[in-house]
Structures are given as structure tokens and as C-alpha cells.
Amino acid sequence: MTQLLKCVTLSLVLVAGIVSAQERTITLASTTSTEQSGFFAQVLPKFKAQTGIEVRVIAVGTGQAFDIARRGDADALLVHDRRGEDAFVEEGFGLERRDVMYNDFVIVGPSTDPAGVAATGTVVEAFARIARSESIFTSRGDDSGTHRAELRHWREAGVEVGRTRWYRELGAGMGPTLNTSADLGAYTLSDRASWASFRNRRGLVVLLQGDPALLNPYGSLLVDPARHPHLKHRLARTWHDWLVSEAGQRAIAAFRIDDERVFLPAAAVATHD
Known part of the structure; x- marks a missing residue:
């Protein structure tokens, strides 16, 4: 009986420890x-x-x-x-x-910069140029904070991305989106932390940063x-x-x-x- 009591007591102590850790x-x-x-x-x-x-x-x-x-x-x-x-x-x-x-957010894209984003000073102008040139843009499309900010900038630029040939909604995180941008030579909007930790850049570079809107x-x-x-x-x-x-x-x-x-x-x- 004494041994049983010891086992029960030990079990209770262990359970209490687990519960405490969970709390x-x-x-x-x-x-x-x-x-x-x-x-x-x-x-x-x-x-x-x-x-x-x-x-x-x-x-x-x-x-x-x-x-x-x-x-x-x-x-x-x-x-x-x-x-x-x-x-x-x-x-x-x-x-x-x-x-x-x-x-902050940065706009990254191919070093060749076909839309001329590097010549702009604001995200609104940059997005307008991307749309006018129909340069490929990869969007996270996942209702993330980055995606929400990106959609606001398109609206401010007066651009309805909708079902366009050049706008690619991926439904993916920032890493996969940057990888797709590198594969396609496309523009995208990235937060600085994700960009700094991204290693597969190939021809991608930062083309716009420093706009207070970012x-x-x-x-x-x-x-x-x-x-x-x-x-x-x-x-x-x-x-x-x-x-x-x-x-x-x-x-x-x-x-x-x-x-x-x-x-x-x-x-x-x-x-x-």
C-alpha cells in the first residue's frame, strides 16, 4: 500500500509539473x-x-x-x-x-528595370510605371500585411490589377514570392527583413526604397x-x-x-x- 501511495504521489507531482509548464x-x-x-x-x-x-x-x-x-x-x-x-x-x-x-517595404525587380522603377521617387509612381509597361509583377496574394499594403498602393496609383497578363497572384509567402520573381525576372514588394534574409536573388535588386509611404x-x-x-x-x-x-x-x-x-x-x- 505504501509503495502504491508513493507511485500515486510521484504521478501527481509529474502531472503538476507538466501542467505548470503548459501554463x-x-x-x-x-x-x-x-x-x-x-x-x-x-x-x-x-x-x-x-x-x-x-x-x-x-x-x-x-x-x-x-x-x-x-x-x-x-x-x-x-x-x-x-x-x-x-x-x-x-x-x-x-x-x-x-x-x-x-x-520598411522595398520594391525589388530585375537589374535591367524595364519599367524604369529606379527613376521614380514614390511607390505610387513606380506601380503606375509597372502597370503601363505591363512588366511582370508577382504578388503574394495571401492577405498578408505585405499583400494588403501592396493592394493599397495599386489603388493609390489608380491601377486595377484584376485579371491582367502581367500581374501574378501566387497565394504564397514572401520567400516563395521572391523565388518566383527571381525565376521570372519580375517586380515585387517585399518587407526589408525578408529581403535581407533572401539568398536566391540572382538578377533581383532593390529599385525603390525610402518613400515614407513604404x-x-x-x-x-x-x-x-x-x-x-x-x-x-x-x-x-x-x-x-x-x-x-x-x-x-x-x-x-x-x-x-x-x-x-x-x-x-x-x-x-x-x-x-
Whole structure:
């Protein structure tokens, strides 16, 4: 009987340990750019070392990340579509949004630049030239933050891409889209982190950057507890607060790809402003 009691006690201790470990884990719905660039591989261990909380990332397009959170399948969001983020909060799904970091979009394309994009100064003019010349443009077409930004720029340029011969919607992430662009000698819109980590460039080069319209802010959002009370709101709040803390902003600033900073902490932007 005593041996049985010891076994039961040990089992309870083990189960309690497993439950405790599970309780110290949150699920984050985020973007492919943060995952594939290696950002999370560097930043998340620092967060865990300071808090003991493990973050499990679901890396998808921003639109899919919103859907995951709306269903109550993620404790927090880190995405890059400000209009969508504000709508998420206004619709009652999000409790709070905070600026975390910035990078920018770039237009990349063949070094021969048949549309003359490099001679333009704005994304609107560049897109208009691509459309006029009917140069091939590859679009992610996946409702990601990048895709949403791209569609806004087409509208601002007065271009209806629709079913055109030169516009190719892929329904793919940034890496596959860049690979297709390299294969076809096509233009595309990429976030800087994805471009910096992309190795199969062949004849692709950056043809336009620096337009303020290409600024790409990333926001952290908490899911409203009233909407999904089963989520780990306290732990998600710790992550949310850490991202904008001095420690979190330092971790973001320290991330580099080939010694290039590809994400700028929001605190640095605010100080500069």
C-alpha cells in the first residue's frame, strides 16, 4: 500500500509539473517575416530567460493571424497592418494595440528595370510605371500585411490589377514570392527583413526604397478577455509589456541580418520624432 501511495504521489507531482509548464506557455499569431528572418529565434530566448514564459509562434500572413485570434486560438498577436489592427480592436476582439517596431517595404525587380522603377521617387509612381509597361509583377496574394499594403498602393496609383497578363497572384509567402520573381525576372514588394534574409536573388535588386509611404509598422495586440476568457491573458500581458520595455526594445535593436538592422524599435522612432 505504501509503495502504491508513493507511485500515486510521484504521478501527481509529474502531472503538476507538466501542467505548470503548459501554463507558462503562450501562443503568438504572427507574420512570416518575423519568423523566417530569424527574428524570433534570437528574441524569444531572451524573453524566456527573463520571464520563464515560452512563446510558441504560429507564423502566417497577417490576415490569417487575425482569423486565428478571432477564433480564440492565439493569446496575442504581432502583425503589420495598422488598419487591420485598429479594426481588430474596434470590433471588440482586441483589448489593446502597441507600437513595437518598424521596418520598411522595398520594391525589388530585375537589374535591367524595364519599367524604369529606379527613376521614380514614390511607390505610387513606380506601380503606375509597372502597370503601363505591363512588366511582370508577382504578388503574394495571401492577405498578408505585405499583400494588403501592396493592394493599397495599386489603388493609390489608380491601377486595377484584376485579371491582367502581367500581374501574378501566387497565394504564397514572401520567400516563395521572391523565388518566383527571381525565376521570372519580375517586380515585387517585399518587407526589408525578408529581403535581407533572401539568398536566391540572382538578377533581383532593390529599385525603390525610402518613400515614407513604404514605412511598415509592427504592432502587438492582446485578445480581449471578454471575448475569449479561456486564453492565457496574464502571460500574454507579460509578453505585450516586455516587447515595449527597455529590455524588449534592446532585444529588437540587437537583431541583425548580415550586420544590417532590419527592425527599428518603436522607442527609437519615437525619440527621433
